[in-house]
Amino acid sequence: MGLSLLVARGVGGVLRGTTVLADVDLELEPGELLAIAGPNGAGKSTLLRLLAGDRAPATGTVELGGSSIAGLPRRELARRRAVMPQHTSIGFGFTVRQVVEMGCNPLRASYDGVEDVVGEALARTGIPHLADRSFRTLSGGEQALATFARVLAQCTPVLLLDEPTASLDLNHQERVMRIARGVADGGGGVVVVAHDLNLAAAYADRICLLHRGRVVTTGTPWTTLQAPILEDVFGQRMLVTPSPDDGSPLVVPVRGA
Amino acid sequence: MGRSQSRARVDGALVAPPTLLAGCAALVALAVVLGVGIGAVRIAPWDTVRILLGHAGLATSVDQQQDAILWAIRLPRVLLGILVGGALAVSGAALQGIFRNPLADPTIVGVASGASVGAVAAILLGLSGAVYGGIQIAAFVGGMIAVLVVYALARQDGRTETVTLVLVGVAVAAIAGAAVGLMIASADDDELRDIVFWSLGSVGGATWTLVLPTAPFVAVGAAAALTQTRALDLLSLGEREAAHLGVEVERVRILLVVALALATSAAVAAAGIVAFIGLIVPHVIRLVGGPSHRVVLPASFLAGGAAVAFADLVARTVVAPVELPLGVVTALVGGPLFLWLVLRTRQRHGGWA
Numbered sequence: 001m002g003l004s005l006l007v008a009r010g011v012g013g014v015l016r017g018t019t020v021l022a023d024v025d026l027e028l029e030p031g032e033l034l035a036i037a038g039p040n041g042a043g044k045s046t047l048l049r050l051l052a053g054d055r056a057p058a059t060g061t062v063e064l065g066g067s068s069i070a071g072l073p074r075r076e077l078a079r080r081r082a083v084m085p086q087h088t089s090i091g092f093g094f095t096v097r098q099v100v101e102m103g104c105n106p107l108r109a110s111y112d113g114v115e116d117v118v119g120e121a122l123a124r125t126g127i128p129h130l131a132d133r134s135f136r137t138l139s140g141g142e143q144a145l146a147t148f149a150r151v152l153a154q155c156t157p158v159l160l161l162d163e164p165t166a167s168l169d170l171n172h173q174e175r176v177m178r179i180a181r182g183v184a185d186g187g188g189g190v191v192v193v194a195h196d197l198n199l200a201a202a203y204a205d206r207i208c209l210l211h212r213g214r215v216v217t218t219g220t221p222w223t224t225l226q227a228p229i230l231e232d233v234f235g236q237r238m239l240v241t242p243s244p245d246d247g248s249p250l251v252v253p254v255r256g257a
Numbered sequence: 258m259g260r261s262q263s264r265a266r267v268d269g270a271l272v273a274p275p276t277l278l279a280g281c282a283a284l285v286a287l288a289v290v291l292g293v294g295i296g297a298v299r300i301a302p303w304d305t306v307r308i309l310l311g312h313a314g315l316a317t318s319v320d321q322q323q324d325a326i327l328w329a330i331r332l333p334r335v336l337l338g339i340l341v342g343g344a345l346a347v348s349g350a351a352l353q354g355i356f357r358n359p360l361a362d363p364t365i366v367g368v369a370s371g372a373s374v375g376a377v378a379a380i381l382l383g384l385s386g387a388v389y390g391g392i393q394i395a396a397f398v399g400g401m402i403a404v405l406v407v408y409a410l411a412r413q414d415g416r417t418e419t420v421t422l423v424l425v426g427v428a429v430a431a432i433a434g435a436a437v438g439l440m441i442a443s444a445d446d447d448e449l450r451d452i453v454f455w456s457l458g459s460v461g462g463a464t465w466t467l468v469l470p471t472a473p474f475v476a477v478g479a480a481a482a483l484t485q486t487r488a489l490d491l492l493s494l495g496e497r498e499a500a501h502l503g504v505e506v507e508r509v510r511i512l513l514v515v516a517l518a519l520a521t522s523a524a525v526a527a528a529g530i531v532a533f534i535g536l537i538v539p540h541v542i543r544l545v546g547g548p549s550h551r552v553v554l555p556a557s558f559l560a561g562g563a564a565v566a567f568a569d570l571v572a573r574t575v576v577a578p579v580e581l582p583l584g585v586v587t588a589l590v591g592g593p594l595f596l597w598l599v600l601r602t603r604q605r606h607g608g609w610a
Contacts (some may be wrong), residue, residue: 001515073505075503075504088495091492092354093543094490098490105491105502106502
């Protein structure tokens, strides 16, 4: 077990003087897809930023591939983890292929199979036909897939995805999550900030439920997604039932009287 | 049919990078040959080549009068035009990349107006004759201060809104204009003539003593910018994203801003403010060669140089012997072209904001 890809210990974050995250412990094993869930403002995105090394945590430490991220130069960080942002816009009319190639930047110095990597990333996301289109002319779902291809082209053992399925239709949501699942099944580690509990339940090995900047519980979908916990965290009565499809927990808000 | 054609245009380069660069280099060569050949005394292209070879010690028997006109008057003027245009265009291209904003350009971002304050101050203090490159250094200091002020004020959370950028740029340019005005008010007649001549935007006064101090500033600035083309490509994804991909964003940005202030300030010090080159040339290059900065930066340098050299040729020949100010010619051509670009962009992408 000892070889966790990503370890956070006692991590806390402060935003404009307010503590938005405190005492978060997290471990990501190879082959694991971990979802971070919680209501708006729970600190999910802040946690992802700290895990990504965007800024230093106010307290605690984050270790990536065995070394503290505080001491790693940007380029070395970029070889160990890739980050998919919530929204992507691009300054100029680059083609999808050019955007995906940008993902290979950290590899460039030591590797010359960039074209193969780009081709594989396009194939895995199912968008080879979009390769020569301008990124800006794509639909939201296509842009998300192209950005995901860019993230895959970075060839890192750890992927950090910040609400990758926000604003995507059902088909694209499932596609993105299937690919993420595939990365984990291939021995990588994936952290997904998830808004959709059912999507998290269907694809994640473990769910880390955040509330007001603290971890409420971390564990398998069935242990974390329990009606009393959810009602407490989201302030909404919930019904949890096995999905008729695959038996994973299905969370349904109680709407009737 | 028309739609699929325009799609192809938006999506990629119309011309492969080597072809584009070769074409731009050919334009520069053409600008040199025409620029030194056309005027009251015409010099045929082959005579031009012979005279140039003569100065390299490789040919004999050239016409002494033609030689003097070409070497002492026209060549420095053409070369200064190329340096000025190249510096402004490459600065515009890189600034647009740094700000992720196609409206950025040396005049809008305030480098040019800051540089003009420095240059005018240097003229008043008599630095122009006293120190080698004195005007250039003073312009660099002014340009640097202005761009840093605009940079600090227009950015928030790692982004630059177009409207804020333009407004801050306008304010800084106005303050710089006021400073220049104050200095002009306190200048004596000789200084006044120098300043007015300079501020019209012209390469007409070019001599080797003006070209030689300008060249190293432009060369160093442009060369430094050219080392950062991959980082500029990555920056177009956004600062956070570029950092995720291993770019030391802050370091790259500071290096570029210094490099561009260097090149632009030298251009402004030598030729005043030449309008629209930094804005238009990179746009046209992107339309033809695609957005990759590895192409856009060098091609903009060459095309910008050729554009100013040609504009100067027009300025001194259309109503000869009277010379039009260079800035007037570039604005006459660049203004309408820019309007067309704005309308076109609004149609395609719903605007720039």
